[in-house]
Amino acid sequence: MPHADWHILGPGAIGSLFAWHLAEAGCSVRLLTRHPGESARLITLDDQTSPAHTSATRAFHVDHQDTPIQRLLVTVKAHQTAAALESIRHRIDAGSLILFLQNGMGTWDCAKALFPATRWLVGTTTEGSWRAADRHIIHAGRGETWIGSLNPAWSNDAVHLVDALKSTLLHPGHDPQILQRLWRKLAVNCAINPLTVLYDCRNGELLQKPAALRQMEAVCLEVERVMGAALGGVTVEPLLPLVRAVAEKTGANHSSMLQDYRRGQPTEIEFITGYLVAEGLRLGIATPENAAILDAIRQLAPAGSR
Ligand SMILES: NC(=O)c1ccc[n+]([C@@H]2O[C@H](COP(=O)([O-])OP(=O)(O)OC[C@H]3O[C@@H](n4cnc5c(N)ncnc54)[C@H](OP(=O)(O)O)[C@@H]3O)[C@@H](O)[C@H]2O)c1
Structure with a gap:
């Protein structure tokens, strides 16, 4: 397992970063791209998170074969997931393990529909x-990565x-309560995100705008109610302090x-x-904001046509 074969579906900013560190730790890593003529990719990674600000280039094989995939890391944007998974569906079987590492929630529904016998995990x-x-790729800031299973049967996976x-530089943690963590990230x-588009501003500038702050607060209250119901009626801690801290x-x-958008x-x-709105509808909770x-x-x- 430490040197398992990995395929990276969507080697963009995050996918390339993980591809790089998996390869660095000795895993065999192949890229899955949407460019049929591409057989190899040279990726340069600038590490701005270390005082030395290192930069290095590594070659990756781009895989267009039909052989089964062992470990699949999905790092396409959320709305690209269905088409990306469809393009490799013939390579996923009951022995594959998929890890979704994306923002948003529900991208895994595609896996449920396309590969009902395949195990999948989620991360943030x-x-x-x-x-x-x-x-x-510029690695601009160190953060945390957490992985877990939404299906208790796959917790050991x-x-x-x-x-x-653990041996990679990004050493993720296992979170047995990953669903709660995903909900808190969804709240943030x-x-x-959408308010920065509507106000056309940086994250921190939202905190200086009274109207945006009022919307943030209303959004958080609605997420708390939907999240509490989705998790089976639990009481959810106020989310606004978390959102404010991230915006700061x-x-x-x-x-x-x-x-x-730009x-x-x-x-x-x-x-x-x-x-969030779809979950509110499903659970009978109003989410007008x-x-x-x-x-x-x-x-x-x-953007640009306004
Ligand atoms: N970047 C971050 O710091 C960060 C942090 C936390 C979470 N995330 C989340 O991570 C996810 C990925 O974000 P990102 O910033 O890495 O986006 P990105 O740079 O746009 O990377 C997405 C990659 O997916 C590729 N792709 C799209 N459709 C594909 C397909 N059908 N088959 C194969 N590859 C395909 C794109 O290819 P092309 O090159 O052809 O466009 C691109 O390389 C998002 O959900 C994002 O919210 C990102």
Whole structure:
């Protein structure tokens, strides 16, 4: 297991970072891209998280074969998941193990539908990386990565996977309560990302805007109610302090949703606010503030055409 074969579906900013560190730890790593003519990729990683600010380039094999996949790390954007998994469905079988490492919730529904016999795990990371160019990744900030299973039958798979990844620099932890962690991350994403698009501002600037602060608070209250019901009626600690702390800590950042919007790319809104609103509907809990934000983002004209 420590030197298991890994395939990375979506070697962008986060996928390349993990590919790099898995390879560094001795794993065999192959990339799955959407470029049929590509057989190898040179990826340069600038590590700005260490005082030495190292930079190095590593070659990766791009795999277009039809052989079964052992360990699959999914790091495409949430809305790209269905098409990406569909493209490799013939390579996933009951022996495969999939790890979803994305923002938002519900991307795993594609796996349930496409590969009902395959085990899958979920993770969340606050590592920060971005693409200076297509194959040039900047690791800009150290964070934490947590992995767990939403299905108790696969908890041991999560424990073993985390053990195997401990030797990588990103050494993730196993969280037996991963669903709660994903919900808290969803709250942060619901309360910061779309608002930075609507106010066209950095994360920290939301805290200076009274109207944005009021929306943040309302979003958090709604997420608390939906999260509590989704977790079986538990009482959820107030989420606003967490959201404020993240907005302060990442104050100078442009959220990924604002970056996607400014580039004219689809955003992950349907798997963030869209997921929350859908869960509210399913559980009979009103989410008017999140629904209004979802509508506003859906109706936005592409950046640059306003
Ligand atoms: N970047 C971060 O710091 C960070 C931190 C925490 C969480 N996340 C989350 O991690 C996920 C990935 O984000 P990211 O920043 O890494 O995005 P990204 O840089 O856009 O990477 C996504 C990659 O997926 C590839 N892709 C899209 N469709 C594909 C397909 N059908 N088959 C194979 N590859 C495909 C893209 O290929 P092309 O190169 O062809 O476009 C791109 O390389 C998101 O959910 C994000 O919210 C990111």
